[in-house]
Amino acid sequence: MEDLERHLLDDFQRDFPLTPTPFADMAQRLGVDEAKVLETLRVLKAEGKITRVGAVVRPGAVGASTLAAMAVPEARLVEVAEMVSTYPEVNHNYQREHELNLWFVITTPSQERLQAVLTDIRDRCRCPLISLPMERSYRLDLGFGLAWT
Amino acid sequence: MNAPSLDPVDRALVLASQDGLPLCREPWRALAEQVGIPEAEVIARLQRMLDQGAIRRIGAIPNHYRLGYTANGMSVWDVTDERVDELGMVIGALPFVSHCYRRPRALPIWPYNLFAMVHGQSRDAVAEKVAVIAGILGPEARAHQTLYSSRILKKSGLRLK
Numbered sequence: 218m219e220d221l222e223r224h225l226l227d228d229f230q231r232d233f234p235l236t237p238t239p240f241a242d243m244a245q246r247l248g249v250d251e252a253k254v255l256e257t258l259r260v261l262k263a264e265g266k267i268t269r270v271g272a273v274v275r276p277g278a279v280g281a282s283t284l285a286a287m288a289v290p291e292a293r294l295v296e297v298a299e300m301v302s303t304y305p306e307v308n309h310n311y312q313r314e315h316e317l318n319l320w321f322v323i324t325t326p327s328q329e330r331l332q333a334v335l336t337d338i339r340d341r342c343r344c345p346l347i348s349l350p351m352e353r354s355y356r357l358d359l360g361f362g363l364a365w366t
Numbered sequence: 367m368n369a370p371s372l373d374p375v376d377r378a379l380v381l382a383s384q385d386g387l388p389l390c391r392e393p394w395r396a397l398a399e400q401v402g403i404p405e406a407e408v409i410a411r412l413q414r415m416l417d418q419g420a421i422r423r424i425g426a427i428p429n430h431y432r433l434g435y436t437a438n439g440m441s442v443w444d445v446t447d448e449r450v451d452e453l454g455m456v457i458g459a460l461p462f463v464s465h466c467y468r469r470p471r472a473l474p475i476w477p478y479n480l481f482a483m484v485h486g487q488s489r490d491a492v493a494e495k496v497a498v499i500a501g502i503l504g505p506e507a508r509a510h511q512t513l514y515s516s517r518i519l520k521k522s523g524l525r526l527k
Contacts, residue, residue, distance in 0.1 A: 225426060226426055226428055226433075229425045229426050230423065230425040230426055230427070230428065231423035231424070231425045232423075232425065233423075233424040233425040233426075235394075235409050235412060235413055235424070236409075237392060237394065237395070237405065237409075238391055238392060239393065239394075240389075240391065240393075241391070251391065255389050255390070255391075258389050258426065259389050261426070262386075262389070264432065265429055265432040266428065266429055266432045266433055267426045267427055267428055267429060268386070268427045268428075268429050269385060269386025269387075269427050270386050270387050270389065270425065270426050270427070271383050271384070271385070271386040271387050271424065271427065272380065272383055272412070272415075272421045272422075272423070272424045273421065273422045273423050273424075273427065274380055274384075274420065274421055274422070275419055275420055275421070275422050278372065278415075278419075278420035278421075279372060279377055279380050279420075284469065286476070288475075311515040311517070312515065312516050312517040313440065313513040313514065313515050313516065314513060314514050314516055315511070315513045317475070317476070320440075320513075320515075345475065347472035347475060347476055348472075349469040349470060349472065349476070350469065350470070351467045351468070351469060352467070352468045352469060352470060353451065353454070353467065353468040354458070354465075354466070354467055355451075355454035355455050355457065355458030355459075355466040355467065355468070356458035356459070356463060356464075356465060356466045
């Protein structure tokens with residue numbers, strides 16, 4: 218990975234400048250020009266190495282969310298996973314190696330809507346489902362240190 | 367934990383930026399035009415939400431998987447309710463833990479109340495890090511498991527409609 222990509226990823230996971238021209242300010246700190254910073258970020262995004270440049274909102278700050286897990290029979294896993302993924306309220310959906318083999322995050326504008334989506338998924342899938350909403354976060358999200366090799 | 371109150375304009379800003387900032391010279395101005403408030407107010411509101419903790423950070427959000435961190439282990443621990451906060455704080459401060467949460471148990475199927483997400487370039491690398499957590503928790507962890515993801519079926523940013 219190029220040096221500039223590394224720096225953009227590692228140095229600006231937080232403390233993105235809240236100034237009128239943030240990319241120019243980043244460029245100045247890194248000793249390159251603004252156009253190069255913008256182009257590199259576009260490439261990183263196009264390649265999927267970053268999902269976006271933006272804000273990480275604390276769960277619960279806006280709306281309601283939960284982590285749900287379901288125990289789905291192996292033969293129905295693909296069908297059920299696809300059905301769960303069609304909900305716009307589901308923003309992460311992972312298969313995990315456990316009896317509870319489908320894990321997904323549901324985010325909604327209200328608690329009422331969250332319960333309605335959970336009930337709907339439970340009724341349609343007819344599989345054991347548990348809901349594990351976050352009670353407390355123990356990590357101030359400072360980004361994630363990437364080990365460069 | 368008191369949720370800081372976000373007014374409708376704050377919410378509109380969060381919604382407008384959930385897919386990421388436009389990668390242009392003046393992203394706040396673009397956001398301001400979209401929401402219909404002055405650029406200076408966009409900046410002031412974002413700063414306030416950062417200070418209040420409603421926004422955790424603003425920056426480039428890495429995709430661990432595409433960066434080669436293809437193993438992702440959700441380590442889950444059954445810790446006594448009396449000590450979970452104190453121990454959670456210690457585990458959450460470890461550099462290789464990306465998220466650390468307390469969640470309710472769902473007995474009998476799910477006895478774990480402390481979740482620590484660990485990313486690594488291989489399962490062995492994740493297992494080594496989980497062993498460090500096990501060493502710290504010692505007998506305080508009555509049981510634990512690591513759930514590896516075998517497939518990512520959907521991953522998108524926060525969506526609120």
